[in-house]
Amino acid sequence: MISGFDYIKSNGLKKVFALIVDGVPTDLSAIFSETAKVEAITKEHPLALEIMRHTTAHIMAQAIKELYPSAKIAIGPVIENGFYYDISCEHHFTPEDFPGIEKRMREIIKADYKITREIVSKEDAIKFFSSKNEPFKVELIQDLDVGEVSFYHHEDKFTDLCRGPHLPKTGMASVHFDIMKVAGAYWRGDSNREMLQRLYATSWFTKEELENYINLLEEAEKRDHRKIGKEMGLFHLQEEAAGSIFWHPRGWTLYRTLRNYVRKRINEDGYVEVCTPQMVDRVLWEQSGHWEKFRQNMFISESEGKMHAIKPMNCPCHIQIFKQGTKSYRDLPLRMAEFGCCHRNEPSGSLYGTMRVRSFVQDDAHIFCTPEQINSETKRFCKLLSRIYKELGFESFSVKFSDRPEKRVGSEAIWDLAEDLLQKAVREVGLEYTINKGEGAFYGPKLEFVLKDKLNRDWQCGTFQVDFNLPERLGAWYTGEDGEKHHPIMLHRAVLGSLERFIGILLEHYAGKLPMWLAPVQIVVATITNDYDAYAQKFFDALVTAGIRAELDLRAEKISYKIRNHSLAKIQLMAIIGENESTNDTITLRKMDGSQQSLSFSAAVDFLKEICKEP
RNA sequence: GCCGAAAUAGCUCAGAUGGUAGAGCGGCUGAUUCGUAAUCAGUAGGUCGGAGGUUCGAUUCCUCUUUUCGGCACCA
Numbered sequence: 001m002i003s004g005f006d007y008i009k010s011n012g013l014k015k016v017f018a019l020i021v022d023g024v025p026t027d028l029s030a031i032f033s034e035t036a037k038v039e040a041i042t043k044e045h046p047l048a049l050e051i052m053r054h055t056t057a058h059i060m061a062q063a064i065k066e067l068y069p070s071a072k073i074a075i076g077p078v079i080e081n082g083f084y085y086d087i088s089c090e091h092h093f094t095p096e097d098f099p100g101i102e103k104r105m106r107e108i109i110k111a112d113y114k115i116t117r118e119i120v121s122k123e124d125a126i127k128f129f130s131s132k133n134e135p136f137k138v139e140l141i142q143d144l145d146v147g148e149v150s151f152y153h154h155e156d157k158f159t160d161l162c163r164g165p166h167l168p169k170t171g172m173a174s175v176h177f178d179i180m181k182v183a184g185a186y187w188r189g190d191s192n193r194e195m196l197q198r199l200y201a202t203s204w205f206t207k208e209e210l211e212n213y214i215n216l217l218e219e220a221e222k223r224d225h226r227k228i229g230k231e232m233g234l235f236h237l238q239e240e241a242a243g244s245i246f247w248h249p250r251g252w253t254l255y256r257t258l259r260n261y262v263r264k265r266i267n268e269d270g271y272v273e274v275c276t277p278q279m280v281d282r283v284l285w286e287q288s289g290h291w292e293k294f295r296q297n298m299f300i301s302e303s304e305g306k307m308h309a310i311k312p313m314n315c316p317c318h319i320q321i322f323k324q325g326t327k328s329y330r331d332l333p334l335r336m337a338e339f340g341c342c343h344r345n346e347p348s349g350s351l352y353g354t355m356r357v358r359s360f361v362q363d364d365a366h367i368f369c370t371p372e373q374i375n376s377e378t379k380r381f382c383k384l385l386s387r388i389y390k391e392l393g394f395e396s397f398s399v400k401f402s403d404r405p406e407k408r409v410g411s412e413a414i415w416d417l418a419e420d421l422l423q424k425a426v427r428e429v430g431l432e433y434t435i436n437k438g439e440g441a442f443y444g445p446k447l448e449f450v451l452k453d454k455l456n457r458d459w460q461c462g463t464f465q466v467d468f469n470l471p472e473r474l475g476a477w478y479t480g481e482d483g484e485k486h487h488p489i490m491l492h493r494a495v496l497g498s499l500e501r502f503i504g505i506l507l508e509h510y511a512g513k514l515p516m517w518l519a520p521v522q523i524v525v526a527t528i529t530n531d532y533d534a535y536a537q538k539f540f541d542a543l544v545t546a547g548i549r550a551e552l553d554l555r556a557e558k559i560s561y562k563i564r565n566h567s568l569a570k571i572q573l574m575a576i577i578g579e580n581e582s583t584n585d586t587i588t589l590r591k592m593d594g595s596q597q598s599l600s601f602s603a604a605v606d607f608l609k610e611i612c613k614e615p
Numbered sequence: 616g617c618c619g620a621a622a623u624a625g626c627u628c629a630g631a632u633g634g635u636a637g638a639g640c641g642g643c644u645g646a647u648u649c650g651u652a653a654u655c656a657g658u659a660g661g662u663c664g665g666a667g668g669u670u671c672g673a674u675u676c677c678u679c680u681u682u683u684c685g686g687c688a689c690c691a
Contacts, residue, residue, distance in 0.1 A: 092618090092619070093619090094619085094620085095620095181685060181686075182618095182619075182685090182686085183618070183619070183685055183686030183687070184617065184618025184619060184685095184686060184687055184688095185618080185686070185687045185688090186617075186618090186687055186688060189687075189688070190688085191616075191617065191687080191688045191689080195617060195618050195619095195687075196618085196687095197618075197619085198618095198686070198687075200685095200686080230626085237682095237683090238682085239664075239665095239681065239682045239683085240681095240682095242681085242682065242683090288691095289691095290691065293691070294691055297689090297690085297691085312691070313691060315691090344690080344691085346689080346690070347616050347617095347688080347689060347690085348616070348682090349616060349617070349618095349686090349687085349688080349689090350616090350688085350689065350690070351682095351683090352684095356690080441691080442691095443691095492691095527648095528648085528649080528650050528651090529648040529649070529650090530648060531648070556647075556648065556649095557648095557649095557653095557654085558647095558648090558649055558650090558651095558653085558654065559649085559650055559651055560649095560650085560651055560652060560653075560654095561652085561653055561654080562651090562652095563651055563652055564651095564652035564653055565652085565653085566652095567652055568652080574651090576650075576651070578650055579650085580650080588650090588651095590651065592652095594651070594652085596651080
């Protein structure tokens with residue numbers, strides 16, 4: 001048997017963070033057989049950063065315990081870009097405390113304490129943390145279904161419960177970290193339990209990486225759709241209608257353009273569009289089961305002794321249309337779409353710009369079909385969605401498949417069928433997917449489509465859910481080939497999700513510089529002096545006739561002023577009209593980056609028609 | 616909903632240990648007609664988020680409340 005330290009020494013390895021012994025990540029202190037398969041984790045290894053961050057999280061906990069002895073520590077995991085530690089403390093942490101904690105952390109790193117692992121029996125571990133007045137650790141250990149746990153000691157200065165592995169000494173942790181923010185977080189993610197203080201930190205091997213990350217955050221802040229929406233004059237929100245959007249002319253133009261584009265695509269794909277009531281008697285929601293489950297989140301209106309709910313979704317209404325008259329298997333699949341405005345009383349703390357609102361419109365549709373049609377409808381939808389995402393400028397998206405949850409309705413046979421059909425269909429259209437075990441809806445399995453934006457952030461937008469419950473609950477049926485009555489399968493689907501949210505995503509993805517066909521103002525025609533107003537007006541009129549969304553700026557301002565003005569509003573193209581243009585019957589088109597080209601009057605109109613063309 | 620922070624002119628922000636506020640941009644008026652990201656001058660504009668309380672006096676201190684921001688929880 002040899003130790004990890006022996007191993008790296010005999011192999012002449014340096015700066016090893018940890019080892020992977022027979023496939024299991026372990027500390028350098030681990031003892032293992034000479035014949036074991038060993039891999040050294042150095043800086044380049046994918047696990048290295050994670051291990052380093054984890055140790056840094058412990059160092060932060062140690063620093064906090066030393067500076068605030070009354071602090072009780074909970075958990076401190078690694079997350080994307082860094083780590084956090086949850087702490088219960090009488091002292092309310094503020095960003096002013098961060099430099100002090102960071103300073104102490106750097107001292108701990110400099111002190112280069114040895115980090116050692118110790119195996120402790122469950123009983124002793126509980127005793128130890130009880131004596132240290134660490135109730136969260138005690139609870140964690142109590143809930144572990146094992147006989148012994150491992151401790152990590154920073155010499156005699158600090159001890160934490162942890163599975164590891166960790167760096168062999170604190171001096172190996174990177175000093176390129178930054179405590180970012182403090183926020184509340186429920187103990188064990190349970191909203192009924194104590195709220196702890198969560199300190200978030202980011203940590204990197206090099207200063208450069210840390211700076212890159214900070215820059216990325218700054219870039220994300222610049223792209224914030226709330227900020228860009230204001231700069232572009234798209235919408236506003238105000239106190240009297242929290243969670244609902246006031247769309248301004250430019251914003252509403254974007255909204256309508258996006259909606260009409262989707263409308264065109266689904267129309268081509270064999271959908272019919274409907275419009276259903278905004279308010280529906282509670283009886284229908286009781287039948288659908290929503291009243292029982294979501295009553296808290298529904299807006300209610302009462303009149304003449306009747307209680308209505310403002311619709312939180314469209315599906316029960318679509319079933320009402322389906323139920324009109326009789327349906328035969330020949331009517332299926334029936335693809336029923338609606339850009340219906342839905343209201344959900346979202347918790348106040350969850351509201352976020354246009355991304356999470358109480359009043360929104362989904363590009364919603366329900367496909368009524370037979371079980372045999374699930375496969376072809378799934379494929380059809382995947383193709384539609386792929387095309388729409390691509391045309392909107394999203395190069396890649398991923399698919400998640402959620403299978404049967406514990407609490408569910410429907411027979412095992414139909415779940416088997418639906419899950420198989422769904423997965424098979426996704427494979428057949430050539431999409432890769434990952435499985436979200438047990439995450440399906442109670443009424444059926446589902447697919448979720450996740451977009452990646454230019455900042456590499458994920459946004460779950462599309463959804464495709466098989467439902468073999470609601471049509472039955474609401475009494476929808478069709479006559480099959482066999483002459484018998486059958487309940488149709490209902491497929492709930494959306495490509496963009498909510499338009500409000502999707503517009504937010506688009507704004508952040510493009511940093512406001514939308515593709516021309518989506519831009520609310522495609523061009524501003526601006527004159528250099530008022531002598532050329534007539535020529536500018538003529539060009540502007542030609543553009544409007546050609547269906548271009550143009551605006552005319554005849555103000556007696558300098559051209560540089562106008563350029564700055566419109567550039568700040570993210571207008572990407574301007575027509576500059578001065579003496580040259582007017583005398584030569586040309587148009588100078590200027591892009592936001594300053595590049596420009598001169599075209600004849602008619603060529604300019606054609607050019608604009610071309611670049612503003614909707615896909 | 617929970618924890619924490621914030622709210623001052625249309626926007627971005629400054630400010631006073633309690634004596635009713637200030638800048639830049641924007642608006643308006645006038646002048647300027649000037650070729651690629653801010654022309655000059657003048658002027659108007661604020662119950663300092665809302666409601667109570669303490670005080671001779673509150674935008675400032677206290678309580679409540681609304682909204683926003685950062686997270687957590689939630690998201691049919």
